[in-house]
Amino acid sequence: MYDAEELIARALRSTGIPVERGVYRIPETGKTxxxxxYWLLHEAAEVYADGGSLGRYYEFGVDVVSKGDARPTVERVFSALAGAGFYNVRIVSEAYDEELGNYHVVIEGSYTEV
Known part of the structure; x- marks a missing residue:
């Protein structure tokens, strides 16, 4: 999983947007x-040949959290993931957190490591 883990982290960092795995810690300088x-959703053996596994299949989730219109950020994330070899990249949910004033757009993407 280390290759897939590094791949998604690198792809998301390439957007220039702050990124964390699992939970985001707001910097001491203030809110972002x-x-x-991002987080791992699923990992399994994949690409069976002669009874053996030739690779691993991964699905990752990415939460785009934004105070304003999340669409430009979502487009950047889609582009970064596709450029890194992720496929079946899709939006699975959208929500607005009234208490914090944040929009959440959850994206999922798949990757096969051979």
């Missing part, structure tokens, strides 16, 4: 207007 949180 937009940030990304």
């Amino acid at each position: 207007e937009v940030y990304l949180v």
